[in-house]
Amino acid sequence: MLDDPLFEAIRDQLGLELKPTTIDLQVVKVVALRRP
Amino acid sequence: MLRILIAALFASHVLAAQDHELRFADADIHESTGNEDQRGRAEFLPSGDFTASRQSVRQLIARAYALRESQVVDVPDALADARFDIYARAPEAASAFDGPKMLRRLLADRFGLVVRDEQRKQPAYTLSRSGRRLGRRLHEATAHCTPMPGSVIDTTREPSNDVNECRQAFGWNGSTIYIRQSRIADLVRLLELELRSTVVDRSGLTGKYDPTCSPQASVPAGRSRPPVCWTTRCSKRSATSSVSS
Numbered sequence: 001m002l003d004d005p006l007f008e009a010i011r012d013q014l015g016l017e018l019k020p021t022t023i024d025l026q027v028v029k030v031v032a033l034r035r036p
Numbered sequence: 037m038l039r040i041l042i043a044a045l046f047a048s049h050v051l052a053a054q055d056h057e058l059r060f061a062d063a064d065i066h067e068s069t070g071n072e073d074q075r076g077r078a079e080f081l082p083s084g085d086f087t088a089s090r091q092s093v094r095q096l097i098a099r100a101y102a103l104r105e106s107q108v109v110d111v112p113d114a115l116a117d118a119r120f121d122i123y124a125r126a127p128e129a130a131s132a133f134d135g136p137k138m139l140r141r142l143l144a145d146r147f148g149l150v151v152r153d154e155q156r157k158q159p160a161y162t163l164s165r166s167g168r169r170l171g172r173r174l175h176e177a178t179a180h181c182t183p184m185p186g187s188v189i190d191t192t193r194e195p196s197n198d199v200n201e202c203r204q205a206f207g208w209n210g211s212t213i214y215i216r217q218s219r220i221a222d223l224v225r226l227l228e229l230e231l232r233s234t235v236v237d238r239s240g241l242t243g244k245y246d247p248t249c250s251p252q253a254s255v256p257a258g259r260s261r262p263p264v265c266w267t268t269r270c271s272k273r274s275a276t277s278s279v280s281s
Contacts, residue, residue, distance in 0.1 A: 006230055009213045010163075015171030016239060018161045018227070025158040025234060027107045028097060032150035033115055036065050 058134045059141045060086070063124035076119065080135030084126030086142075090119045093147065100139040101151075106158065106234050160234040163224060165241070173213060174245050215245050 076090030143149040206218040
């Protein structure tokens with residue numbers, strides 16, 4: 001993934017870096033859903 | 037007895053409040069057909085009307101609850117890939133401000149949506165500077181612009197060279213990232229769309245950024261505007277040739 005063209009462009013063209021991580025995130029869990 | 041009475045009063049108050057909630061006057065919902073590669077879009081109009089094309093349930097829920105798509109979890113497999121076109125007409129008393137709340141109601145009424153808030157550990161990315169210097173395509177914007185209402189953001193293609201340099205634009209064409217009059221937060225939005233994951237901005241960069249082109253050095257004599265340029269070639273070309281190419 002880190003040699004993906006987008007990651008390379010971020011690094012080479014913008015001088016920025018994307019790194020994988022894990023975060024605690026507030027999410028909405030779908031409990032029920034049906035086709036309308 | 038008093039507790040039962042209070043509970044009954046509270047319940048009736050909640051039901052009354054729900055009944056007075058704004059809801060779409062009518063809504064046309066059908067499953068999308070046609071080109072599967074076509075990008076969808078969705079927006080609340082100033083009237084509060086909601087229009088959406090080729091939107092997944094995850095996208096609709098994210099819009100209704102003002103979340104990123106990656107914050108909507110456990111969408112049933114049977115509906116995960118389905119796309120919907122919606123036109124929902126708001127009541128006269130509504131405005132775009134009421135849109136998300138009415139969309140939540142619509143999803144509950146028509147899709148039987150029930151959700152629960154949770155805290156989860158999620159894979160994500162951090163965006164940080166890789167060194168002290170910015171990259172060759174990231175320069176602080178030099179044009180002094182008044183923000184334009186309803187700035188167009190087209191992430192599917194590069195804009196033409198004759199557009200106003202003050203219009204915000206950013207995108208990724210598979211090999212080149214372009215940024216014009218945009219903040220790192222806009223880049224983060226673009227990356228989240230591309231990566232389908234949360235991106236946390238730790239760059240510490242503020243302000244607006246433009247594409248490269250060594251701004252003042254390549255402006256022809258007598259011309260005060262900074263160059264408008266889009267390709268990696270432009271850093272080696274004059275402003276005039278890059279604009280007219």
